[in-house]
Amino acid sequence: MVGYNLTNIATNTTSYLGMMKGVNDTLMLGWLFTLLLMGLGVVLFTSMLWSTGNVVRSMTSTTTVVAFLSIILGAMQLVNPLTVFICVIFAALSIAFSWGRD
Numbered sequence: 001m002v003g004y005n006l007t008n009i010a011t012n013t014t015s016y017l018g019m020m021k022g023v024n025d026t027l028m029l030g031w032l033f034t035l036l037l038m039g040l041g042v043v044l045f046t047s048m049l050w051s052t053g054n055v056v057r058s059m060t061s062t063t064t065v066v067a068f069l070s071i072i073l074g075a076m077q078l079v080n081p082l083t084v085f086i087c088v089i090f091a092a093l094s095i096a097f098s099w100g101r102d
Contacts, residue, residue: 017076024078033078037087041066056101060094067091 009022024032041062048058067087074084 020078030080033073034080034083037066037070037073037079037083040069056094056098060091060098063087063091063094 009019009026013019013022024030028035044065045058045062048061049055052058067090070079070084070087073079074081
């Protein structure tokens, strides 16, 4: 069983952002906020699909929100630049696909 030294993460940081970077990099190997973005996308999509009933509109709004959040998290260096790129590309494709529909 692997033992993690959590006190090392907490004592070597000077800010909340530093602690989040330490948890993300040490405990989750950089996947914490990427998985949180994916989970948020699933929850947003299902809730918007339930409220609107329109798949295209739900996908467009979900990918746009996730893309904005990934840009913010990417600026704080909490997610990989590839994650930001993929989220922005998905948002652009869903907007282009929904353009002129409805």
